[in-house]
Amino acid sequence: xxxxxxxILPHGVxxxxxxxxxxxxxxxxxxxxxxxxxxxGGRAEQAFDxxxxxxxxxxxxxxxxxxxxxxxxxxxxxxxxxxFVLARTIGLLGGLIWLAVIxxxxxxxxxxxxxxxxxxxxxxxxxxxxVTHGFFVKHLVVxxxxxxxxxxxxxGLLEQWLGVATVRLHTAAAATDAxxxxxxxxxxxxxxxxxxxxxxARSIGL
Amino acid sequence: xxxxxxxxxPPGYGSGHGPTPAxxxxxPxxxxxxxxxxxxPPxxxxHFSVGVHRLHVSTVVITALSIMVxxxxxxxxxxxxxxxxxxxxxxxxxxxxxxxxxxxxxxxxAAMIVGFWIWWSxxxxxxxxxxxxxxxxxxxRNRRIPLSRIQAVDVxxxxxxxxxxxxEVRVELAGGDQAETKFRYLGRSMxxxxxxxxxxxxxxxxxxxxxxxxxxxxRVGFGSLLGSQLLKLPVIGGLALFVALLAFGxxxxxxxxxxxxxxxxxxxxxxxxxxxxxxTNFKAALSPDGLRLRYGLIETRMQTVPPxxxxxxxxxxxxLWRGYGWARLDVTVAGYVGERQVLSSVxxxxxxxxxxxxxxxxxxxxxxxxxxxxxxxxxxxLRAPFGKSAAGTDDALFxxxxxxxxxxxxxxxxxxxxxxxxxxGPLQRLLRLGTVHVxxxxxxxxxxxxNRELGEARAIVESAAGRAHRARAADxxxxxxAT
Numbered sequence: 001x002x003x004x005x006x007x008i009l010p011h012g013v014x015x016x017x018x019x020x021x022x023x024x025x026x027x028x029x030x031x032x033x034x035x036x037x038x039x040x041g042g043r044a045e046q047a048f049d050x051x052x053x054x055x056x057x058x059x060x061x062x063x064x065x066x067x068x069x070x071x072x073x074x075x076x077x078x079x080x081x082x083x084f085v086l087a088r089t090i091g092l093l094g095g096l097i098w099l100a101v102i103x104x105x106x107x108x109x110x111x112x113x114x115x116x117x118x119x120x121x122x123x124x125x126x127x128x129x130x131v132t133h134g135f136f137v138k139h140l141v142v143x144x145x146x147x148x149x150x151x152x153x154x155x156g157l158l159e160q161w162l163g164v165a166t167v168r169l170h171t172a173a174a175a176t177d178a179x180x181x182x183x184x185x186x187x188x189x190x191x192x193x194x195x196x197x198x199x200x201a202r203s204i205g206l
Numbered sequence: 207x208x209x210x211x212x213x214x215x216p217p218g219y220g221s222g223h224g225p226t227p228a229x230x231x232x233x234p235x236x237x238x239x240x241x242x243x244x245x246x247p248p249x250x251x252x253h254f255s256v257g258v259h260r261l262h263v264s265t266v267v268i269t270a271l272s273i274m275v276x277x278x279x280x281x282x283x284x285x286x287x288x289x290x291x292x293x294x295x296x297x298x299x300x301x302x303x304x305x306x307x308x309x310x311x312x313x314x315x316a317a318m319i320v321g322f323w324i325w326w327s328x329x330x331x332x333x334x335x336x337x338x339x340x341x342x343x344x345x346x347r348n349r350r351i352p353l354s355r356i357q358a359v360d361v362x363x364x365x366x367x368x369x370x371x372x373x374e375v376r377v378e379l380a381g382g383d384q385a386e387t388k389f390r391y392l393g394r395s396m397x398x399x400x401x402x403x404x405x406x407x408x409x410x411x412x413x414x415x416x417x418x419x420x421x422x423x424x425r426v427g428f429g430s431l432l433g434s435q436l437l438k439l440p441v442i443g444g445l446a447l448f449v450a451l452l453a454f455g456x457x458x459x460x461x462x463x464x465x466x467x468x469x470x471x472x473x474x475x476x477x478x479x480x481x482x483x484x485x486t487n488f489k490a491a492l493s494p495d496g497l498r499l500r501y502g503l504i505e506t507r508m509q510t511v512p513p514x515x516x517x518x519x520x521x522x523x524x525x526l527w528r529g530y531g532w533a534r535l536d537v538t539v540a541g542y543v544g545e546r547q548v549l550s551s552v553x554x555x556x557x558x559x560x561x562x563x564x565x566x567x568x569x570x571x572x573x574x575x576x577x578x579x580x581x582x583x584x585x586x587x588l589r590a591p592f593g594k595s596a597a598g599t600d601d602a603l604f605x606x607x608x609x610x611x612x613x614x615x616x617x618x619x620x621x622x623x624x625x626x627x628x629x630x631g632p633l634q635r636l637l638r639l640g641t642v643h644v645x646x647x648x649x650x651x652x653x654x655x656x657n658r659e660l661g662e663a664r665a666i667v668e669s670a671a672g673r674a675h676r677a678r679a680a681d682x683x684x685x686x687x688a689t
Contacts, residue, residue, distance in 0.1 A: 044638040044660035047628065051668075127675050138635065140628040140664075142671045146678055147624050172380060172540060173624035173645035175652075 048132050048140055056121025056132065062162045063182025064117040069158060071109035075102055122180050127202070129169065129195065131178050141178045146202035147171045151195045153188050160185075167191050252396055253414065254332040254403050261328055262393045264370045269321035270314065277313050330389070337377065337404065339387055351387060353408040355379055357515050357541030358496075359401045360550065361508040363394070368506070373397035377404065378541025380647070386541070398508075405495040405510060420493035423565070426555055430532075431485055434556035435478045437526040439611070444474045485555040490565070497569060499553070509550060515539055516569045518618040518651035519553065521562050525611050533559040535566070538649025551650050566617055573602040575617050580607055583657045584639070597642070597655030597666070602677065604644045604670060606655045616653040618644050621677035626670045628663050635660070642666045 050056045079102045086094035115135045122131045128144045148169055155165040159181075165188035169178040183191060252259070329340045337351040358378040367373060372391035379386070392400060402417040435441065448470045455463035486503040496512040520536040527533065535554040542550050553569075554562055566575045580596035597606040604623065606616050623644045630640040640663035642655040655666060 047630070047640060047660040047664040049664075128671055134629075136632050138628075138630045138640075140667065142626040142667060144625070144671070144674060144678070171624040171645070172647040174648050175627070175643065175645045176625040178625065 048138050050121065050123050051125060051130060054123045054125070056123055059117070059120045059180060059182035060164055060184050061117060062164050062184075063120065064113045066158055066162055066164065066182060067113035067116065068110055069162075071106060071113065073158075075106050075109075078102060117182070120180070120182065124194075129178065131180060141176065143169055143171060143176060143178045144202070145195065145198040148195065148199035148203075151192045151199065153192050155185065155188075164188075167195070169195065251414070252399050254330075254400060256331075258329050258331050259396075260330075261325055261389060262370075262372055262391055262396070263325065264372055265391050266318065266321040266325045268366060268370065268372075268391065269324055270317035273317035273320060274310065274314055277317075278310075328389075332403065332407065335407070337387075349387065351377065351379065353404060356404060356408050356512070358512065358539050358550075359404055359510050361397050361401055362505065363502075363507070364505045367391050375400055378539070380540035401508075401510065402495075405512060408512065409495055418493045418495045420491040420498055423490045423492050423568075424554065424557055424561055425490075426485065426488035426557065428486060430556055431482060431488070433530075434527065434532055434534075435482050437530075438524055439526065441474065441478060442526070444470055444477070448474065481555065484549075485552065488555055490554060492568065497553070497565075501555075507550075511537070511539055511569075513569075513571070515541075517622050517649065518616065518646040518653060519566050519569060520617070520651045521559070521566070521575075521615040523559065523613040523615075525613075527556075528613070531559050532556050533562040535562040536650040537569070538646050538651045540647045542649065570603065570617070570619050573600075573619065575603055575605055575615070578603055578605045580605065583655070584659065595656040597658070599666070599670065599673070601673060604653055606653050608654070608656060616651050618646050618651065618653045619677065620670065620674040621680075622646065623670065623674045626667050626674070628667045630660060630663075640664075642670070644670060 079099065082098045082102070083095045086098045112135060116133075119135050119138070120131075120133045122129065124130075127146075128142050130140065130142050132138070132140045149172060150170050152168050152170070153165050154168065159165060163185055164182045165185045166179055166181040167183055167188050168180075169176070171178075180188075180191070323343070327341055327343045331338055332353075333350075335353055337353060339349045339351070341347045341349075356377055357380055360376040360378070362374045362376060363372070364374070370391070371394055373394045374391050375389040375397045377387040377389075389397070389400070391397075398417070402415075406412070406415040406418070448467055451463050451467040451470065455461060455467065483503045484505075485501050487506075488501040489499070491498045491500075496510045496515070499507070499509040499511075501507055517538040517540055519538070522534045522536060523532070533554075534552065534556055536551050537553045538551065553565060557565075563576050567573060578598045578600050580598040582594055582596040594610065595606065595608045597604075599605065599620075602619055602621075604618050604620060608614050608616070624647065625645045627643040627645065628640050629643065634640060634657065638660050639657045640660045642658060642663050644653040646653060655663070658666060
């Protein structure tokens with residue numbers, strides 16, 4: 001297995017025990033309806049951690065390169081057109097400032113690409129799939145296998161060239177948006193088949 | 207709410223939805239106790255499983271007429287209409303009329319042929335567990351609809367079809383705009399029989415089962431509907447603006463202001479009249495094959511939402527309604543998307559709050575939304591500057607409340623949750639807050655617990671996921687609700 005391939009977890013990983021402070025029976029401890037049953041600063045840092053006893057399966061680091069190349073592909077025409085226009089209207093200084101802006105933007109994109117790649121992770125529990133991502137806005141999605149309408153694998157031109165693909169889960173809710181980009185193409189197909197199989201086994205309609 | 211139905215499976219055919227709602231709240235219902243309140247004299251029933259059926263023959267005429275109207279409008283130079291510098295004038299001389307007739311006759315004949323072609327090309331019947339619809343003559347299309355997948359059946363009667371005594375039947379399936387099947391138009395009694403047979407078969411009963419009896423639940427009087435439409439902040443604001451503009455125009459004798467007042471008036475008429483006309487005569491009734499809604503003044507609708515097809519509901523209380531204790535009840539049904547979502551997602555346009563909440567208990571049997579304890583999110587102004595929000599959950603429901611001006615209570619059952627999400631934007635993370643979403647299919651209801659402590663938010667996510675799993679395991683009966 002090349003370094004960076006997702007460590008796709010085997011079947012039948014035992015479900016993580018409920019680690020929340022909320023008891024399963026009622027969310028509210030009887031008493032004054034206080035601001036929150038959870039003490040301030042309790043587990044805020046762990047809010048996007050993997051379920052206990054599991055680790056996030058990571059995606060391929062080629063995702064970073066996918067994003068960096070995409071940034072460069074965007075930057076190239078912008079640089080040429082912008083520099084040309086500004087050099088004609090403002091002068092050489094304008095063109096140079098534009099170049100500097102582009103370079104700073106690319107550098108930021110370069111760094112953010114790495115951070116975004118690191119933020120992706122997923123975990124297959126017994127009954128649901130967890131996906132986390134996001135650097136600026138953090139997301140954590142829990143999708144029960146039984147709710148999957150279908151799973152598909154897509155790969156754009158750049159993704160194909162890098163040998164990665166995106167697995168996307170569709171539920172009846174448009175807001176679900178559970179996708180896992182940057183999986184090596186073979187792993188993506190394997191994951192899709194396994195998710196589809198689990199979905200089939202637990203399907204319950206709407 | 208002390209009369210909430212007990213836990214357990216919904217009662218079967220004939221026994222209705224749980225106990226009768228407590229003594230008559232609100233205005234009495236003026237219909238017969240059983241059977242459809244309006245209906246034709248009994249005719250021999252149509253069996254849709256026997257033979258092949260077509261739309262009503264009058265469809266030919268309606269199609270032809272609409273084609274002719276379009277031709278008349280697009281046709282331009284008509285001999286009876288004279289357009290000159292003085293404006294438009296009708297020329298009703300015998301010669302012009304004869305000329306007009308000469309043009310319209312072939313158009314009419316062609317339109318009749320097209321209408322007949324369309325009518326001839328649509329055939330449908332019920333075969334086993336499927337509704338089969340065949341369209342097209344040259345290019346045949348055959349659509350099989352599994353009855354167990356029907357989300358809702360609506361009988362819509364626009365003005366034109368009411369003149370002809372016809373009705374349009376719409377069969378809603380989950381899965382986008384293309385998933386709706388329309389029968390345009392059927393005879394009125396045939397439409398209602400089709401509706402009854404589809405629902406009976408979808409429930410797993412024999413097709414010749416008589417239409418399920420229904421029990422009136424609530425009727426919205428015209429007065430309260432009008433009042434509720436006027437008592438809205440945008441409407442009152444628009445009215446104030448209109449009066450101010452008018453006063454300004456009169457005092458300063460500035461007629462130009464009236465030009466600005468006119469669009470305001472039109473907007474007001476549209477904002478108040480459209481919902482008013484649409485929901486006039488609103489009646490909600492309970493029956494074993496679902497919740498039946500009848501409403502409309504110009505276009506009447508009869509909507510049936512089978513049990514278990516409601517994905518999520520929302521109780522909306524605008525600021526000015528709260529003094530009267532009024533609320534509106536909106537619903538997400540998987541079949542309604544796009545325009546139909548806007549038109550058909552109201553379960554109660556206006557009703558006392560406890561009636562709305564009681565109906566929530568009836569569409570989600572065995573639950574009590576009012577008993578769910580709502581925990582407010584952290585209240586400091588820095589953390590929640592946009593008004594209070596609260597969330598709560600029990601074993602069956604996930605309930606969130608949002609909004610200070612227009613208060614909304616969003617309710618979803620764990621068994622219907624599609625996915626659970628936790629999101630935290632940069633500012634929220636700085637304040638150690640996160641938002642928990644419990645996703646429903648597209649619709650008016652969005653269940654989201656805003657601005658919870660991050661640690662608590664993750665705990666809510668885990669507990670909601672666990673409860674959803676247990677609820678789904680217990681509730682495997684979404685397809686056949688009567689078996």
